[in-house]
Amino acid sequence: MNTTRTLAMSTTTKKEFGNSKEENELRRGPWTLEEDSLLIHYIARHGEGRWNMLAKSAGLKRTGKSCRLRWLNYLKPDIKRGNLTPQEQLLILELHSKWGNRWSKIAQHLPGRTDNEIKNYWRTRVQKQARQLNIESGSKRFIDAVKCFWMPRLLQKMEQNTSPSFDNSSSMTNMNNFGNSIEASTSNSFNIPSMSPSSYPQRGFIDASNGNHLSTMSTSFNNPSLDFFQFSQPLENSKSAPNVFENNFYNGPIQDNFCIDDTNNYGLEGLNLDPMSSMETYDFSQFDLQTTESGWMLDNMANTLWNMDSM
DNA sequence: AATGCTATCAACCGCAGCTAA
């Protein structure tokens, strides 16, 4: 969202507040640069809080509520703007699977991101995918789809982004605002092996006919865009090291064993972000698909969720 | 170029919880 658009006052708003009588009334709608300036300078001098009094004292013809919202969602210096990184998206998916629509709680674990932003992200992008899949966004099936297709993809993107050729300019310039945890994570703790999609010798798919394991590639997965859905080795030979996916794919309640350190404020450092081990160790037999529609579901989910790339 | 449609996101609304009087 660009600033000019945000700060530009709509025609209706101008009309609504144009005459002198209404100038004494509370303003609504988009904030002007002058209002922003008033709010910023007042808070710089007096601090935030006591919003109703602040609004009056600062000379703003706004409700305290409006001032608070404007400050917290837009003007506060540490607000991070721009697209959510794959790391952040992954964290949102995980925390939402744990807490549901507790946006403010989720936002507390994404420094610089607001509950409003996360809520918008969820509603406009995540729920859109659910609609395209024709499934309830909060349903177990959708969560399954997200975990089986979307999260591995995000992990792969994260891996790509940490490769030497990664162009950091595409991510937020104030990524450092993420704080120490993200800096430490990207440099040390993510433990993402360097690998290219072509390094996966074997593709796999969920064989829903027996409800269990990988077989050779089905034609429905011959889409090159589905490279994220590849495996370096058969599941039978998979490593058993605990990781985020192994722990989280319906081996029990998410809150019981998901790979985020409850004692450690849910920072990204709590996630095992090794995409290789994630894909190797997931037991697809737990994926809750109806056998009769499994082919369609897999195709549909994979294709649809792949398109989340654009998100 | 004009029009319609979709996606995005800032801002608003209603409600619930908290606190001080």
Place this chain on the structure above:
DNA sequence: TTTAGCTGCGGTTGATAGCAT
């Protein structure tokens, strides 16, 4: 204990940019 005011949260709306036709 009650009540009024404040704050924060989650759901929803509306403006607008961008894309498609």
